[in-house]
Amino acid sequence: MEEEVARSIDYGKLMHRAMRGLIQEILGDVAQGGLPGEHHFFITFDTNHPDVELADWLFDRYPDEMTVVLQHWFQNLDVTDEGFSVVLNFGDNPEPIYVPYDAIRTFVDPSVEFGLRFEAQEDEEDDDAEAPMAEMLEPEEDGPRPQAEIVSLDQFRR
Template identity: 70%
Template sequence: MSAPIDYGKLMHRAMRGLIQEVLLEVQENGLPGAHHFFITFDTTHPDAQLADWLRDRYPQEMTVVIQHWFDGLDVGEEGFAVTLNFGDSPEPLFIPYDAIQTFVDPSVEFGLRFDSHSDGEDDDPEPPDGTELAEAEEERHDAEVVSLDSFRKH
């Protein structure tokens, strides 16, 4: 029997692809208008690269702002590199897409939030019966639903 379709994993991949596409556009053309981004990422991710003093100050997660001053935006397949200014000290960062927890563009009230489960293939144990499977699926996917209505201006 084949494995069930993992909609959560597919949705995460699509949302991270959206982030990559937006950042590629900014890399090529700069930030248009009032657009700017708040990006929260997991500083413990093994592929995240940041200065030791930043890792010490933000041992779990960190939110960066891409707005007025940033340099060297280099968008790749697995993540992006950027140099940001921290108190008049430019610091290079590499943020893997897998490490991103939230991506928000407040200028247009758009945001994405990723749940904390990893995207590994076999990290979800099989529940022993169908009832528990339904409950487990409902519980796991609640945090993955993105409602665009919550970001629209009223």
């Protein structure tokens, strides 16, 4: 008879999925209607992720991670359930890239002081699991700007 494994709610994995879904929704809206107002994004991703697609010369220049900016010039933003593709301008060289959501390390919109940061979990049982870390900033209407608050879900994991 097989040993029954205790079931538990994996809040870290659920939060990870929700934050990736948030990025997908934001990019999907931009693909449909463009960037509203002053919004723009800095997206840092792991260039070693097996599903990342970028030109060899870009990979040679950024062998570990790369940050791209979606602001003034980008074309053909295509958002899927697994990731996004876009053509960006690198020194007058338009280059297509593909970034799966699982490769994203940070997603920041500095125009509204919003950011998400994902950090890999060091868990021997599940090498593919990541514990998300969220950084959310909301400016106050009057008075000083709030300091960044980083919420780590590691404290809730077993």
